[in-house]
Amino acid sequence: xxxxxxxxxxxxxxxxxxxxxxxxxxxxxxxxxxxxxxxxxxxxxxxxxxxxxxxxxxxxxxxxxxxxxxxxxxxxxxxxxxxxxxxxxxxxxxxxxxxxxxxxxxxxxxxxxxxxxxxxxxxxxxxxxxxxxxxxxxxxxxxxxxxxxxxxxxxxxxxxxxxxxxxxxxxxxxxxxxxx
Amino acid sequence: xxxxxxxxxxxxxxxxxxxxxxxxxxxxxxxxxxxxxxxxxxxxxxxxxxxxxxxxxxxxxxxxxxxxxxxxxxxxxxxxxxxxxxxxxxxxxxxxxxxxxxxxxxxxxxxxxxxxxxxxxxxxxxxxxxxxxxxxxxxxxxxxxxxxxxxxxxxxxxxxxxxxxxxxxxxxxxxxxxxxxxxxxxxxxxxxxxxxxxxxxxxxxxxxxxxxxxxxxxxxxxxxxxxxxxxxxxxxxxxxxxxxxxxxxxxxxxxxxxxxxx
Numbered sequence: 001x002x003x004x005x006x007x008x009x010x011x012x013x014x015x016x017x018x019x020x021x022x023x024x025x026x027x028x029x030x031x032x033x034x035x036x037x038x039x040x041x042x043x044x045x046x047x048x049x050x051x052x053x054x055x056x057x058x059x060x061x062x063x064x065x066x067x068x069x070x071x072x073x074x075x076x077x078x079x080x081x082x083x084x085x086x087x088x089x090x091x092x093x094x095x096x097x098x099x100x101x102x103x104x105x106x107x108x109x110x111x112x113x114x115x116x117x118x119x120x121x122x123x124x125x126x127x128x129x130x131x132x133x134x135x136x137x138x139x140x141x142x143x144x145x146x147x148x149x150x151x152x153x154x155x156x157x158x159x160x161x162x163x164x165x166x167x168x169x170x171x172x173x174x175x176x177x178x179x180x
Numbered sequence: 181x182x183x184x185x186x187x188x189x190x191x192x193x194x195x196x197x198x199x200x201x202x203x204x205x206x207x208x209x210x211x212x213x214x215x216x217x218x219x220x221x222x223x224x225x226x227x228x229x230x231x232x233x234x235x236x237x238x239x240x241x242x243x244x245x246x247x248x249x250x251x252x253x254x255x256x257x258x259x260x261x262x263x264x265x266x267x268x269x270x271x272x273x274x275x276x277x278x279x280x281x282x283x284x285x286x287x288x289x290x291x292x293x294x295x296x297x298x299x300x301x302x303x304x305x306x307x308x309x310x311x312x313x314x315x316x317x318x319x320x321x322x323x324x325x326x327x328x329x330x331x332x333x334x335x336x337x338x339x340x341x342x343x344x345x346x347x348x349x350x351x352x353x354x355x356x357x358x359x360x361x362x363x364x365x366x367x368x369x370x371x372x373x374x375x376x377x378x379x380x381x382x383x384x385x386x387x388x389x390x391x392x393x394x395x396x397x398x399x400x401x402x403x404x405x406x407x408x409x410x411x412x413x414x415x416x417x418x419x420x421x422x423x424x425x426x427x428x429x430x431x432x433x434x435x436x437x438x439x440x441x442x
Contacts, residue, residue, distance in 0.1 A: 021256040028245060033237030034230075040238055050244045057248050061255070071209065072196065072222065075230040080198040123236045142199055167199075168190030175193050175225055178232040 016064045035082045037123030042086035087146035135170035187221045331405045345439030367408040384422045387414035398426040
């Protein structure tokens, strides 16, 4: 989806803070698809992704006053809300019913790897999929599943320093892939 | 510190993606304020990320939007469009406002300058008139001075005889003087003191030649000396008050002054 520059970003933020409906509609039309793709990459279920997307847009609506344009772009802020909401959902009660005391175990490789072919080829994961396996796993665990580097180091039995270094290298490679 | 190495460390990407811890985030925010190249790198990655996400979008089904907008229905402000229209920065709108102000200012200045121009023009015309009035007055004065100079020359000429004519009985306050050029026989009159002639009346100079009065001319409105008729011979000069234009013979009871010639 191509962004139609109907508003520049400061204008859009100002209008959203004034509870302007057409600005909000514009925001939804332009960004719902991009955010839903990231949400889907994390929750892995279409219907659940729709619920989270709705929740995210309500949060954007209610928390637009907390957005600080000095810290970054509006999309970055919305993307982080989406990621956090998605990870929270995955870890929520309904999920706990299925996976009591969800812990990072040896099955991370199956969780992050080849068993999720359908989500690998969609959205941002499609880009991550271009990374080497050892990098892809780290990005998947930390970005899409929200594990801390400490948790990852323990689970994978790799020193924390190595996790840190590899993850940073993975992110630089990601940057170079998406660089225009 | 090595800024380039910092930019290439992956910490920027980690921060933008929300994966940096609070210490790393605080450090990056601090450094980005000090180093524009770090800010630039952050902006570039954010923009690339946004473009990638938009390019990999998965548009939601229509019912999601319907549900969302239904749940927010009461929260939209109906009148924001108007309020926002006034507040939104619009370059062309500012330009239009600025142009209008300039136009009005220019129009006001035009009126002001035109008024000034009209006032100056009027004042200039008045000055021109005053100048020409002064010039002609000056010319009159010069002419009078020249006339008076000529009169003085004439009066002081030894060939010119001065005939003083005092007031006759009953008109003792009156006085007039005749200057008679004995060579050219030209007669000039100076009315030193004569009452106002009155309407329809005019003073007339007479020369008494061989006991008979000869008309020497009526006295007009001349300044200083009045040139009268040429009188070759006279024993006496006198002035009477006659009707305007003069009379063929003098009205003797209306005689004011008289003086013996020679």
